[in-house]
Amino acid sequence: MTQHPTTSSATRRRPANNGPKAAPRNRAALVAAAREIYAEQGMDAPLSAIARRAGVGQGVLYRHFPDRAAVAAAVLEENVREVEQAAGADAFSFTAVLGVLTWHLTESAAFIGLLHAGEATGRSGVRAYALILSQRVERALRKRLPEDHPLAAGGDLMLAIAMVSGAVSGPTRAERERRALAAWRLLGVAAEPVRPFGG
Amino acid sequence: MTQHPTTSSATRRRPANNGPKAAPRNRAALVAAAREIYAEQGMDAPLSAIARRAGVGQGVLYRHFPDRAAVAAAVLEENVREVEQAAGADAFSFTAVLGVLTWHLTESAAFIGLLHAGEATGRSGVRAYALILSQRVERALRKRLPEDHPLAAGGDLMLAIAMVSGAVSGPTRAERERRALAAWRLLGVAAEPVRPFGG
Amino acid sequence: MTQHPTTSSATRRRPANNGPKAAPRNRAALVAAAREIYAEQGMDAPLSAIARRAGVGQGVLYRHFPDRAAVAAAVLEENVREVEQAAGADAFSFTAVLGVLTWHLTESAAFIGLLHAGEATGRSGVRAYALILSQRVERALRKRLPEDHPLAAGGDLMLAIAMVSGAVSGPTRAERERRALAAWRLLGVAAEPVRPFGG
């Protein structure tokens, strides 16, 4: 039973199938779309909106991501990876790595939420993913953190980052950047947005 | 959930109309219920859950609040008012007022969100309310802010508060309080949670 | 978030609300509709079809029945109750009670399925309900079963009924009745469809 597509409109044209080759492209489109939609509508945006923006059917989204949380994770994953890359590059000082992180903070509303991992986040099971990603960020930063740095103590590093992310809000990028800078200044830490290579 | 109707609905008595006198009591019950539900389920909890917890029908909720945002605003309103009261009481120093604010921060997830007013907040029109309430908080605090206080400069006051609210997360109250303290310390500002009178 | 009914078509007329008084009527309409739909489309018919046939919104169905299985159970419950009533009425001999059961067999495709309780029934969790209902049928029948009846032995009673229900198929009621009669005859048991009072 449950014959899904009704036999009704017999000759409805099927809108072109770009073939399996498009799969990676679709996945990337979905992640990009999700990033946009998250920025515009918040993390509770309907998945259908993401699929539509990516220009794919709903099913494709589900093929690539088992659930809502996986989509979010994929978006954040990209940001986190860039922080890790920066931390891995000898050319980057701790301040620069912090800058890359800050840049992502000003760029992506979703990324901010990540560092808040802890709130009662409603239905979305993003929490589990968020924690892991958050830890990866911390690990990457600590690799470069000078021992005598003011944030080197106990849990101060991630706390400070959470604080800055709390400060970063505002409709425009410029405003967000301004607030990020001011926040780091209040903390007495040198850091300013640094656009990563791959971004 | 989803209480299903008894089959004996024929003879069920109509649950007594407590008359006009009950109106304020109902309103209060709704706000209290909303606070609980928000804490448990997040700000996206169904309105029906709030009505049920308050022990009133859905209609009553709509009599008192035009929409979802109004409910949230009413909850926050209480918090804001207590900050204002503290700021109005001569017995409270600026540090103490900040403490009351901090106390609310550790108490109420919703209140934290308030100070974030700025994110892309999806469809809910909480934004408008939030901005106003946020401004009331600022006004109250500035009334007591010493001119030479480190936060007296430009937008630093609310920025710092946003930063602390960003830091405050965690499942337990104790954990949240711990983080709030640590955050203020990082900012070099003296402040610790102060439970207000009326709370 | 998840503002459900969009504010879009502002003045869409809401199609009359018959008020709470209609609740029991709605429930009955749903059960009746379910019976029809089950007969036409099988037990896997979409719930939306049942709601539509009953002339109510989808929500009403969910208000009255938590899930698909509950709807089915409500339908079967009616049939079972009539068998029980017949068994409780002194005017009915065992043969007559069996006749009432047989009548339901010819009447309701769903009821037949009930007595098959055992197959791998896919997603629907009807099984649990079905077993209980099946046992009620057995209890009712045994109350009137003469000790020296050929079906009195061990599990023969329900087995025979399952056999007859297996035999009863066919598009028209007449055909189904014919087969039921023939099946009982093959078993050497006297029984013919008896329309219950309340039917």
Add this chain to the structure above:
Amino acid sequence: MTQHPTTSSATRRRPANNGPKAAPRNRAALVAAAREIYAEQGMDAPLSAIARRAGVGQGVLYRHFPDRAAVAAAVLEENVREVEQAAGADAFSFTAVLGVLTWHLTESAAFIGLLHAGEATGRSGVRAYALILSQRVERALRKRLPEDHPLAAGGDLMLAIAMVSGAVSGPTRAERERRALAAWRLLGVAAEPVRPFGG
């Protein structure tokens, strides 16, 4: 389930095309897989599950079977053919042929459904196939049915089989066999499960 694509799709090798020779093997694998899946999940199982179990792509399933009903028919076809073979073998008495049929009844939930051909079967067009297969079963049996057999009369033969199939339910094979035996006994017909050669 819902195997999600590896991100490394770029370099994944296309899983070898086994050439035309594999076609019959694939078809057989699909039928076998369908039988298993039907037994586990019921006849409404997704076609994709069958393809996956058979270790082939979805497309192969569609190459061999035009629709869901055709898959079911192919499964049943095997059972029917074995009954026909038994009926064609001189070594088998009518009782033995009936035994082979009974064996399939205890073996395959799908096969049971076949003999029920007649119910309101929802949207699936299995009906058409089922009727034909059912008639082949009858023809095979009648070839061996002694003229003076109690089931020789009118439509009694298939009715009796339908009755037995109605009786056969239960989670375990043993239980199903027990019920089949009891059912035949109630009908006063000698028959017990006989495992066919090719089974």
Add this chain to the structure above:
DNA sequence: AATGAATGAGGATTCATTCAT
């Protein structure tokens, strides 16, 4: 003034089926 049933749109999810490779 309160109750809670009803409505129905919206979002989530699943699969049958097609088709580029």
Add this chain to the structure above:
DNA sequence: GATGAATGAATCCTCATTCAT
């Protein structure tokens, strides 16, 4: 000839909101 990605319709279910009582 095979693979499995893509499509999108259908179904499920939830809730905001209205309204008869």
